[in-house]
Amino acid sequence: MKLKQLEGLLGDLQQFSNPKVDLEQYPTGPHIASRMLFTAENSYGDITDKVVADFGCGCGTLSAAAALLDAACVIGFDIDPQSLETATLNAEELEVEIDFVQCDITKLELKGRVVDTVVMNPPFGTRKKGADMEFLSAAMKVASRAVYSLHKTSTREHIKRAALRDFNAKTAEVICELRYDLPKLYKFHKRKEVDIAVDLWRFEPKQK
Protein backbone atom coordinates (compact mmCIF):
# COMPACT_ATOMS: atom_id res chain seq x y z
CA MET A 1 0.00 0.00 0.00
CA LYS A 2 1.27 3.46 -0.90
CA LEU A 3 1.52 6.21 1.73
CA LYS A 4 -0.98 8.45 -0.03
CA GLN A 5 -3.51 5.63 -0.23
CA LEU A 6 -3.09 4.85 3.46
CA GLU A 7 -3.47 8.52 4.36
CA GLY A 8 -6.63 8.73 2.25
CA LEU A 9 -8.26 5.72 3.91
CA LEU A 10 -7.45 6.98 7.40
CA GLY A 11 -8.93 10.37 6.54
CA ASP A 12 -12.35 8.76 6.07
CA LEU A 13 -12.52 7.38 9.60
CA GLN A 14 -15.07 8.65 12.10
CA GLN A 15 -13.57 10.56 15.02
CA PHE A 16 -14.71 11.50 18.53
CA SER A 17 -18.27 12.85 18.52
CA ASN A 18 -18.09 14.10 22.11
CA PRO A 19 -14.42 14.19 23.09
CA LYS A 20 -13.74 13.96 26.81
CA VAL A 21 -11.27 16.64 27.84
CA ASP A 22 -10.13 14.77 30.98
CA LEU A 23 -8.97 11.85 28.87
CA GLU A 24 -7.17 14.25 26.48
CA GLN A 25 -9.11 12.82 23.58
CA TYR A 26 -7.68 14.26 20.37
CA PRO A 27 -7.89 12.51 17.01
CA THR A 28 -4.61 11.35 15.50
CA GLY A 29 -4.78 12.95 12.07
CA PRO A 30 -4.29 10.83 8.94
CA HIS A 31 -1.09 12.72 8.05
CA ILE A 32 0.69 11.78 11.28
CA ALA A 33 -0.86 8.31 11.59
CA SER A 34 0.04 7.23 8.08
CA ARG A 35 3.62 8.45 8.34
CA MET A 36 4.11 6.92 11.77
CA LEU A 37 3.02 3.43 10.73
CA PHE A 38 4.56 3.61 7.28
CA THR A 39 7.95 4.41 8.81
CA ALA A 40 7.54 1.68 11.43
CA GLU A 41 7.08 -0.87 8.67
CA ASN A 42 9.33 0.41 5.87
CA SER A 43 12.31 1.40 8.00
CA TYR A 44 12.07 -1.19 10.76
CA GLY A 45 9.73 -4.03 9.71
CA ASP A 46 7.72 -3.68 12.92
CA ILE A 47 4.16 -3.93 11.56
CA THR A 48 3.52 -6.46 8.74
CA ASP A 49 2.95 -9.99 10.10
CA LYS A 50 3.44 -8.74 13.65
CA VAL A 51 1.17 -8.53 16.68
CA VAL A 52 0.53 -4.82 17.18
CA ALA A 53 -1.09 -3.19 20.22
CA ASP A 54 -2.50 0.36 20.16
CA PHE A 55 -2.52 1.85 23.67
CA GLY A 56 -5.16 4.53 24.18
CA CYS A 57 -6.57 3.67 20.75
CA GLY A 58 -9.46 6.14 20.89
CA CYS A 59 -11.35 5.83 17.62
CA GLY A 60 -8.74 3.41 16.30
CA THR A 61 -6.78 5.45 13.76
CA LEU A 62 -3.39 3.90 14.54
CA SER A 63 -4.97 0.44 14.84
CA ALA A 64 -6.57 0.86 11.44
CA ALA A 65 -3.24 1.93 9.93
CA ALA A 66 -1.53 -1.14 11.38
CA ALA A 67 -4.26 -3.42 10.01
CA LEU A 68 -4.04 -1.80 6.56
CA LEU A 69 -0.29 -2.45 6.59
CA ASP A 70 -1.04 -6.15 7.17
CA ALA A 71 -0.21 -6.62 10.81
CA ALA A 72 -0.98 -10.26 11.71
CA CYS A 73 -3.11 -9.14 14.64
CA VAL A 74 -4.08 -5.68 15.93
CA ILE A 75 -5.43 -5.03 19.43
CA GLY A 76 -6.73 -1.61 20.50
CA PHE A 77 -6.88 -0.76 24.22
CA ASP A 78 -8.91 2.16 25.60
CA ILE A 79 -10.79 3.17 28.75
CA ASP A 80 -13.71 4.90 27.02
CA PRO A 81 -16.64 2.79 25.77
CA GLN A 82 -17.89 5.41 23.30
CA SER A 83 -14.54 5.61 21.57
CA LEU A 84 -14.36 1.83 21.38
CA GLU A 85 -17.79 1.78 19.72
CA THR A 86 -16.58 4.26 17.11
CA ALA A 87 -13.37 2.28 16.67
CA THR A 88 -15.40 -0.91 16.10
CA LEU A 89 -17.46 0.86 13.42
CA ASN A 90 -14.30 2.17 11.77
CA ALA A 91 -12.83 -1.33 11.61
CA GLU A 92 -16.04 -2.62 10.03
CA GLU A 93 -16.03 0.21 7.47
CA LEU A 94 -12.49 -0.62 6.42
CA GLU A 95 -13.22 -4.34 6.54
CA VAL A 96 -10.21 -5.01 8.74
CA GLU A 97 -10.01 -7.23 11.80
CA ILE A 98 -9.15 -5.41 15.03
CA ASP A 99 -9.70 -6.74 18.55
CA PHE A 100 -10.57 -4.18 21.23
CA VAL A 101 -10.16 -4.28 25.01
CA GLN A 102 -11.69 -1.82 27.47
CA CYS A 103 -9.30 -1.17 30.35
CA ASP A 104 -7.22 1.31 32.33
CA ILE A 105 -3.83 0.97 30.66
CA THR A 106 -2.02 1.94 33.84
CA LYS A 107 -3.59 -1.01 35.68
CA LEU A 108 -3.32 -3.52 32.87
CA GLU A 109 -1.17 -6.61 33.24
CA LEU A 110 -0.57 -8.62 30.10
CA LYS A 111 1.01 -12.04 30.27
CA GLY A 112 3.86 -13.16 28.06
CA ARG A 113 5.53 -11.52 25.08
CA VAL A 114 2.84 -12.05 22.46
CA VAL A 115 2.77 -8.37 21.51
CA ASP A 116 5.60 -7.42 19.13
CA THR A 117 4.99 -3.71 18.68
CA VAL A 118 3.10 -1.05 20.60
CA VAL A 119 1.98 2.06 18.72
CA MET A 120 0.39 4.96 20.54
CA ASN A 121 -0.56 8.60 20.66
CA PRO A 122 -0.81 8.84 24.44
CA PRO A 123 -2.21 11.70 26.53
CA PHE A 124 0.45 14.37 26.91
CA GLY A 125 -0.21 14.73 30.64
CA THR A 126 -1.89 18.14 30.46
CA ARG A 127 -4.94 16.93 32.43
CA LYS A 128 -3.59 14.06 34.51
CA LYS A 129 0.05 14.84 35.29
CA GLY A 130 2.41 12.07 34.32
CA ALA A 131 -0.07 10.28 32.08
CA ASP A 132 2.42 10.30 29.19
CA MET A 133 5.03 8.52 31.34
CA GLU A 134 2.49 5.99 32.62
CA PHE A 135 1.59 5.04 29.09
CA LEU A 136 5.24 4.73 28.10
CA SER A 137 6.02 2.59 31.12
CA ALA A 138 3.07 0.30 30.34
CA ALA A 139 4.07 0.00 26.67
CA MET A 140 7.68 -0.88 27.47
CA LYS A 141 6.50 -3.74 29.70
CA VAL A 142 4.45 -5.26 26.90
CA ALA A 143 6.34 -4.85 23.63
CA SER A 144 8.96 -7.39 22.58
CA ARG A 145 10.21 -5.54 19.49
CA ALA A 146 9.47 -1.82 19.64
CA VAL A 147 7.31 1.00 20.95
CA TYR A 148 6.31 3.94 18.73
CA SER A 149 4.97 6.94 20.59
CA LEU A 150 4.26 10.65 20.20
CA HIS A 151 5.39 13.09 22.88
CA LYS A 152 5.75 16.86 23.02
CA THR A 153 9.16 18.00 21.79
CA SER A 154 9.45 20.08 24.96
CA THR A 155 9.67 16.85 26.98
CA ARG A 156 12.40 15.28 24.85
CA GLU A 157 15.25 15.11 27.39
CA HIS A 158 12.94 13.98 30.17
CA ILE A 159 11.48 11.17 28.05
CA LYS A 160 14.89 9.93 26.91
CA ARG A 161 16.23 9.83 30.45
CA ALA A 162 13.18 8.04 31.85
CA ALA A 163 13.04 5.48 29.03
CA LEU A 164 16.70 4.47 29.31
CA ARG A 165 16.97 4.65 33.09
CA ASP A 166 13.56 3.50 34.34
CA PHE A 167 11.60 1.78 31.56
CA ASN A 168 14.04 -0.85 30.38
CA ALA A 169 14.80 0.74 27.02
CA LYS A 170 17.83 -0.49 25.11
CA THR A 171 17.49 2.41 22.66
CA ALA A 172 15.39 5.58 22.60
CA GLU A 173 15.43 7.52 19.32
CA VAL A 174 13.47 10.46 17.98
CA ILE A 175 12.69 9.33 14.43
CA CYS A 176 11.30 12.67 13.37
CA GLU A 177 9.72 15.85 14.59
CA LEU A 178 6.18 16.53 13.47
CA ARG A 179 3.72 19.37 13.76
CA TYR A 180 0.54 18.17 15.41
CA ASP A 181 -2.23 20.51 14.34
CA LEU A 182 -5.00 20.51 16.90
CA PRO A 183 -8.27 22.03 15.78
CA LYS A 184 -10.40 23.90 18.32
CA LEU A 185 -12.02 20.89 19.97
CA TYR A 186 -12.89 22.08 23.43
CA LYS A 187 -14.62 25.25 24.68
CA PHE A 188 -11.54 26.39 26.56
CA HIS A 189 -9.47 26.42 23.37
CA LYS A 190 -9.03 30.11 22.54
CA ARG A 191 -7.35 29.86 19.16
CA LYS A 192 -8.96 28.33 16.10
CA GLU A 193 -6.06 26.02 15.55
CA VAL A 194 -2.86 25.28 17.38
CA ASP A 195 0.35 23.74 16.14
CA ILE A 196 2.30 21.64 18.64
CA ALA A 197 5.79 20.31 18.03
CA VAL A 198 5.79 16.57 18.74
CA ASP A 199 8.48 13.94 18.50
CA LEU A 200 7.85 10.52 17.01
CA TRP A 201 9.85 8.18 19.20
CA ARG A 202 10.99 4.62 18.66
CA PHE A 203 11.99 2.69 21.77
CA GLU A 204 13.50 -0.78 21.77
CA PRO A 205 13.10 -2.77 24.99
CA LYS A 206 15.98 -4.80 26.42
CA GLN A 207 15.40 -8.49 25.76
CA LYS A 208 14.40 -10.52 28.80
Add this chain to the structure above:
Amino acid sequence: MRLIVHNMLTCNIKGVVNKFPLRIEAEKVIKKEVDFNPDFLRHMLAKIEWKALVDGARSMGYTELPDQLESEESYSFLKKFHHALLELHLEEGSLVCQETGRKFPVEKGVPNMLLHEDEV
Protein backbone atom coordinates in the same frame (compact mmCIF):
# COMPACT_ATOMS: atom_id res chain seq x y z
CA MET B 1 -12.43 -11.16 21.51
CA ARG B 2 -10.25 -13.80 19.91
CA LEU B 3 -8.17 -16.36 21.77
CA ILE B 4 -4.93 -14.65 20.80
CA VAL B 5 -6.10 -11.78 23.04
CA HIS B 6 -7.43 -14.09 25.77
CA ASN B 7 -3.95 -15.65 25.91
CA MET B 8 -2.52 -12.41 27.29
CA LEU B 9 -5.29 -11.12 29.58
CA THR B 10 -4.91 -11.55 33.32
CA CYS B 11 -6.95 -10.67 36.38
CA ASN B 12 -5.33 -7.52 37.78
CA ILE B 13 -7.34 -7.28 41.00
CA LYS B 14 -5.03 -6.33 43.87
CA GLY B 15 -3.67 -9.32 45.76
CA VAL B 16 -4.74 -12.02 43.32
CA VAL B 17 -2.08 -14.66 42.69
CA ASN B 18 -3.79 -17.03 40.27
CA LYS B 19 -4.40 -14.40 37.61
CA PHE B 20 -4.05 -16.43 34.43
CA PRO B 21 -5.77 -17.76 32.54
CA LEU B 22 -9.25 -16.34 32.85
CA ARG B 23 -11.97 -18.94 32.42
CA ILE B 24 -14.29 -18.28 29.49
CA GLU B 25 -18.07 -18.42 29.86
CA ALA B 26 -19.35 -18.18 26.31
CA GLU B 27 -22.86 -17.02 25.45
CA LYS B 28 -22.36 -16.05 21.82
CA VAL B 29 -19.51 -17.18 19.59
CA ILE B 30 -19.10 -16.34 15.92
CA LYS B 31 -16.58 -17.53 13.36
CA LYS B 32 -14.85 -15.27 10.85
CA GLU B 33 -12.33 -16.60 8.35
CA VAL B 34 -9.00 -14.85 8.04
CA ASP B 35 -5.99 -15.57 5.83
CA PHE B 36 -3.83 -18.52 6.81
CA ASN B 37 -0.24 -17.42 7.55
CA PRO B 38 1.85 -20.49 8.51
CA ASP B 39 5.06 -18.54 9.19
CA PHE B 40 3.28 -16.30 11.65
CA LEU B 41 1.61 -19.30 13.28
CA ARG B 42 4.92 -21.15 13.71
CA HIS B 43 6.35 -17.99 15.30
CA MET B 44 3.37 -17.86 17.68
CA LEU B 45 3.68 -21.48 18.81
CA ALA B 46 6.65 -20.58 21.00
CA LYS B 47 4.80 -17.68 22.64
CA ILE B 48 1.33 -19.06 23.26
CA GLU B 49 0.26 -20.67 26.56
CA TRP B 50 -1.02 -23.91 25.04
CA LYS B 51 -3.26 -25.17 27.83
CA ALA B 52 -5.01 -21.81 28.12
CA LEU B 53 -5.64 -21.92 24.36
CA VAL B 54 -7.02 -25.46 24.41
CA ASP B 55 -9.31 -24.76 27.37
CA GLY B 56 -10.39 -21.44 25.90
CA ALA B 57 -11.21 -23.04 22.56
CA ARG B 58 -13.19 -25.78 24.30
CA SER B 59 -15.24 -23.15 26.16
CA MET B 60 -16.08 -21.64 22.78
CA GLY B 61 -17.14 -24.98 21.34
CA TYR B 62 -13.99 -25.98 19.44
CA THR B 63 -12.50 -29.26 20.59
CA GLU B 64 -10.13 -30.17 17.77
CA LEU B 65 -6.91 -28.96 19.37
CA PRO B 66 -4.65 -31.67 20.85
CA ASP B 67 -3.98 -31.46 24.59
CA GLN B 68 -0.23 -31.41 23.99
CA LEU B 69 1.69 -29.33 21.50
CA GLU B 70 2.70 -31.53 18.58
CA SER B 71 6.40 -31.63 17.80
CA GLU B 72 5.65 -32.05 14.12
CA GLU B 73 4.00 -28.89 12.87
CA SER B 74 1.90 -30.49 10.18
CA TYR B 75 -0.34 -28.50 7.88
CA SER B 76 -3.48 -29.93 9.44
CA PHE B 77 -2.27 -29.07 12.93
CA LEU B 78 -1.45 -25.49 11.93
CA LYS B 79 -4.89 -25.11 10.36
CA LYS B 80 -6.53 -26.09 13.65
CA PHE B 81 -4.21 -23.74 15.55
CA HIS B 82 -5.07 -20.97 13.10
CA HIS B 83 -8.78 -21.53 13.52
CA ALA B 84 -8.66 -21.55 17.32
CA LEU B 85 -6.30 -18.60 17.67
CA LEU B 86 -7.68 -16.22 15.07
CA GLU B 87 -11.11 -17.25 13.76
CA LEU B 88 -13.24 -17.76 16.88
CA HIS B 89 -14.80 -14.59 18.30
CA LEU B 90 -16.38 -14.37 21.73
CA GLU B 91 -19.11 -11.78 21.14
CA GLU B 92 -21.04 -12.13 24.39
CA GLY B 93 -19.99 -13.82 27.63
CA SER B 94 -17.59 -13.39 30.53
CA LEU B 95 -13.98 -13.87 31.49
CA VAL B 96 -13.85 -15.30 35.01
CA CYS B 97 -11.01 -14.94 37.49
CA GLN B 98 -10.16 -18.44 38.73
CA GLU B 99 -9.27 -17.20 42.20
CA THR B 100 -11.99 -14.67 43.04
CA GLY B 101 -14.78 -15.67 40.67
CA ARG B 102 -15.01 -12.05 39.48
CA LYS B 103 -16.60 -11.85 36.04
CA PHE B 104 -15.25 -9.45 33.43
CA PRO B 105 -18.08 -9.02 30.92
CA VAL B 106 -17.56 -9.36 27.19
CA GLU B 107 -20.09 -7.35 25.15
CA LYS B 108 -20.10 -6.94 21.37
CA GLY B 109 -16.73 -8.68 21.35
CA VAL B 110 -15.06 -6.22 23.76
CA PRO B 111 -13.94 -7.45 27.19
CA ASN B 112 -14.33 -4.87 29.95
CA MET B 113 -11.31 -5.21 32.26
CA LEU B 114 -12.00 -2.05 34.26
CA LEU B 115 -11.68 -2.62 38.01
CA HIS B 116 -14.02 -1.34 40.71
CA GLU B 117 -12.59 1.07 43.28
CA ASP B 118 -12.13 -1.59 45.94
CA GLU B 119 -10.24 -3.91 43.59
CA VAL B 120 -7.40 -1.55 42.80
